[in-house]
Amino acid sequence: xxxxxxxxxxxxxxxxxxxxxxxxxxxxxxxxxxxxxxxxxxxxxxxxxxxxxxxxxxxxxxxxxxxxxxxxxxxxxxxxxxxxxxxxxxxxxxxxxxxxxxxxxxxxxxxxxxxxxxxxxxxxxxxxxxxxxxxxxxxxxxxxxxxxxxxxxxxxxxxxxxxxxxxxxxxxxxxxxxxxxxxxxxxxxxxxxxxxxxxxxxxxxxxxxxxxxxxxxxxxxxxxxxxxxxxxxxxxxxxxxxxxxxxxxxxxxxxxxxxxxxxxxxxxxxxxxxxxxxxxxxxxxxxxxxxxxxxxxxxxxxxxxxxxxxxxxxxxxxxxxxxxxxxxxxxxxxx
Amino acid sequence: xxxxxxxxxxxxxxxxxxxxxxxxxxxxxxxxxxxxxxxxxxxxxxxxxxxxxxxxxxxxxxxxxxxxxxxxxxxxxxxxxxxxxxxxxxxxxxxxxxxxxxxxxxxxxxxxxxxxxxxxxxxxxxxxxxxxxxxxxxxxxxxxxxxxxxxxxxxxxxxxxxxxxxxxxx
Numbered sequence: 001x002x003x004x005x006x007x008x009x010x011x012x013x014x015x016x017x018x019x020x021x022x023x024x025x026x027x028x029x030x031x032x033x034x035x036x037x038x039x040x041x042x043x044x045x046x047x048x049x050x051x052x053x054x055x056x057x058x059x060x061x062x063x064x065x066x067x068x069x070x071x072x073x074x075x076x077x078x079x080x081x082x083x084x085x086x087x088x089x090x091x092x093x094x095x096x097x098x099x100x101x102x103x104x105x106x107x108x109x110x111x112x113x114x115x116x117x118x119x120x121x122x123x124x125x126x127x128x129x130x131x132x133x134x135x136x137x138x139x140x141x142x143x144x145x146x147x148x149x150x151x152x153x154x155x156x157x158x159x160x161x162x163x164x165x166x167x168x169x170x171x172x173x174x175x176x177x178x179x180x181x182x183x184x185x186x187x188x189x190x191x192x193x194x195x196x197x198x199x200x201x202x203x204x205x206x207x208x209x210x211x212x213x214x215x216x217x218x219x220x221x222x223x224x225x226x227x228x229x230x231x232x233x234x235x236x237x238x239x240x241x242x243x244x245x246x247x248x249x250x251x252x253x254x255x256x257x258x259x260x261x262x263x264x265x266x267x268x269x270x271x272x273x274x275x276x277x278x279x280x281x282x283x284x285x286x287x288x289x290x291x292x293x294x295x296x297x298x299x300x301x302x303x304x305x306x307x308x309x310x311x312x313x314x315x316x317x318x319x320x321x322x323x324x325x326x327x328x329x330x331x332x333x334x335x
Numbered sequence: 336x337x338x339x340x341x342x343x344x345x346x347x348x349x350x351x352x353x354x355x356x357x358x359x360x361x362x363x364x365x366x367x368x369x370x371x372x373x374x375x376x377x378x379x380x381x382x383x384x385x386x387x388x389x390x391x392x393x394x395x396x397x398x399x400x401x402x403x404x405x406x407x408x409x410x411x412x413x414x415x416x417x418x419x420x421x422x423x424x425x426x427x428x429x430x431x432x433x434x435x436x437x438x439x440x441x442x443x444x445x446x447x448x449x450x451x452x453x454x455x456x457x458x459x460x461x462x463x464x465x466x467x468x469x470x471x472x473x474x475x476x477x478x479x480x481x482x483x484x485x486x487x488x489x490x491x492x493x494x495x496x497x498x499x500x501x502x503x504x505x
Contacts, residue, residue, distance in 0.1 A: 001339040030339045065445050114479055115453060138389070146505070170403075178505040181422050187386060190404040191397060199396055318440075 001233050007236060009276065010268050011303035013231075018043070027051050028226045030217075036037045038303045039131030039265065051321035059097040060122050061085065067115040069078055071095075073317065077111050078200050087191070090293050093155070094125050095154045115146075115183045120148045123217065123317045127210060127261045128152035130289045130315075130329050135160035142195045142248055145172035148178030153208065154185040160245055162206075163188040165183040166195055174329075194245055202253045209248045211241045213262035213269050216325025220319045233322070234268050241273045249284055252334045257287070265316065265326035267302045274314070275307040286310040287331045294322055297328060336380070336390065336401040339370035343377045346417040347409070353468045364426060364433070369405060374411030381426065381453050382406035394470070406421030410495075424472050424480040438464070439464050440471040440484055440491055447475045450482065451498035458489035470494065 005012040015023070016029035018038060023030040033046075040046045052195035063071035064150045071093060078085055082101030088173040095117075098108065106119055128149045133139045141150045155162050158180035165180070165188050167173040173192045180188050195209075214229045214237050217223065245260055252258050262269050286308075289295075298314030299305050330331055339347075347368070351361055365381035369390070375386070382390065386406050389392040394402060407426055410419040420480075427433045442450050450473060463471060463486075473484045482496030 020430045022409065070427060086400075108501055109474070110447060110451065110481075110497075113500055114481075138337055162386060164389075173403050175505040177408075178503055180404065181420070184422070184425055184502050186407050187383070189386060189390060189402060189406070191401050192396065192403050193397060202394060203393055291347070 001235065004235055005231070008235065009305070010272055011305050012069070012118040013303070022050065025056070026226070031231055032152050035266070035303070036057070039267070044175070048320045051320060052318075054221070055220070057121070057220045057254065057319055057323060057325060058123070060088070060120060061095050061097065061106070062120045062125050062152060063093045063095060063115040063117055064115055064151070064155055064183055065093065068117075074098060074111065074116050075115070078109070080325070081109050081111070083109070088122065090172075091122065091125055091129060093322070094122060107134060107178065115181070117182060118148060118151060118179070120152070121221075121263075122322070122324040123263065124148050124226075124325070126292060126295075126324070126327065127208065127329055128156065129185065130261075130292050130331060131142065131206055131208050131257075131259045132291055133157050133161075133163075133206050138164075138203065140163045140164045140166065140200075140204045140251065142207065142209045142244070143168070144165045144190070146175040146177055146236060149210055150176065150188055151179055151183040151185050151210060153178075154183070154188055157187065159186045161187055165190045168194045172311045196247055198247070198251065200251050202251065202335065204251055204253060205256050207252055207256070207258040208261070209244060209246055209258060210261045210263075211244055211269070211273075213237055214266060215315075216264040216266045216269075218263050219325065220325060232291060234266060237274060238268050239271055242276050245273055245277045246281075249281065249332070249334060254334055256334050258332045258334070259329060260274075260332060261327060261329045263325060263327055265318065268298050270328040270330070271299045271302065271307050271311045271314070272305075274311060274332070278308065278332070284332050284335045285335070287313055287333050288313045289329060291330050292329070295329070296321065298328070336369050336399045336405055336442040337370045337379070339368055339379060339424055342378070343370055344368070346412050346415050347379055350410075350417040350470070354427075354438060354470055355465075355468075356433055356470070360436075362431060362486045364407075364430070370408065371402065376411045378411050379406075380404065380406045381409050391398060413441075419470075419481065419483050420497060421482055421484040421495055421499070424483060427472060428474075428480045436465070438468055438471045440473045440493075441478075442473060442475055442481065447481055450484070450493055451496045453496055453498060453502065454494050455487070455493065456491040461491050
């Protein structure tokens with residue numbers, strides 16, 4: 001595996017004594033902690049991150065303006081149910097759930113069934129917001145199930161234009177279709193196909209590639225992730241993500257923009273993927289995400305590997321800094 | 336995903352006529368109605384012009400059989416019967432000119448939970464308007480579409496309701 005990492009241009013994490021100690025204390029595979037030692041600026045921040053994983057995250061919902069005319073009306077309706085929400089200042093339509101009475105079930109209220117809101121992580125909402133789709137555009141959401149981002153994209157487009165939602169798994173595609181119906185989306189088309197088999201070259205104004213990943217950013221809500229993925233999983237994901245990104249860029253029309261995102265904080269699944277693909281392509285460039293006011297800059301160096309400087313325009317979200325699941329978001333424009 | 340055959344279109348059109356929506360009004364609702372055949376019947380979808388053209392001009396090269404859903408899901412036709420979807424209820428409810436023709440049943444406050452659990456409502460738990468046909472677009476006491484129903488004796492029986500999402504396990 002070390003040889004495979006080296007050939008792929010990825011740093012190979014050999015756990016230090018500190019990594020072994022923290023891995024034992026917090027219940028992680030040591031290679032993960034070793035990488036976090038280089039990801040965060042200090043031991044204090046590393047521990048802050050690990051503690052935030054233990055604390056978990058608040059719940060968030062997205063108010064769906066395709067179904068409800070006013071989000072403040074939704075707030076009142078939820079209050080009647082014993083659910084108190086507060087708007088997230090930096091993200092339109094995003095609300096944090098402050099409190100719930102014991103009898104209130106967020107996922108089964110009448111308002112939920114009517115499609116008035118979607119239970120969605122903050123990072124996930126930030127991704128579609130960063131894409132900034134406009135009414136009338138032709139947009140693709142690749143790897144779309146279960147539909148949080150597709151339905152958000154359709155909402156931002158006010159159901160005008162086209163959202164092509166691609167999902168490889170027929171079973172997962174059913175949940176995508178169900179959410180499209182529940183959330184009153186009218187302009188989506190669901191295609192059950194592998195992204196790598198698509199022929200829609202130059203077809204899209206905007207593309208969201210929320211790439212399949214190891215889910216390292218989901219640690220606060222999926223603690224099993226501490227030990228469920230090893231280095232070979234990281235390597236295989238990296239290789240797949242490179243292929244998916246390269247293919248996705250082909251489907252972008254000249255002047256179009258693509259958001260590459262993952263629910264992972266692993267540089268191997270993010271900055272290293274973009275660095276590898278963009279280095280051999282002369283027709284694309286990274287742009288800043290103007291409408292996203294939070295997030296740490298992308299990495300331009302990791303474990304002794306220097307990456308392209310414009311990766312600093314990408315954004316990283318962390319649970320200990322942004323009260324969000326870990327996410328990576330990068331905007332790429334095709335010339 | 337393809338054009339709908341006459342066999343499939345017939346029960347759908349018949350249902351729409353039964354709720355007061357003839358072909359002219361239907362044409363104003365959907366630019367095109369497309370069908371997808373599955374093991375449990377034929378699913379019908381309402382497409383606007385942009386989506387219909389995209390489906391024909393770009394998706395055909397990917398293979399129309401890979402399309403699981405497009406536009407608004409209208410319901411399912413099987414054995415000469417059409418089962419309307421909740422999405423069709425939303426589509427009609429957005430149009431005052433259609434709502435004034437459609438038979439409606441309004442569920443009294445506190446009773447919508449029973450209906451959205453797929454359970455029938457007793458006389459006294461709902462009111463009807465423009466009754467005459469078999470089917471009713473069912474609204475909550477706040478006027479929100481929560482499904483379709485039909486009368487069996489004096490009871491309102493759910494034909495489709497918004498609770499399907501939870502029961503489906505998604």
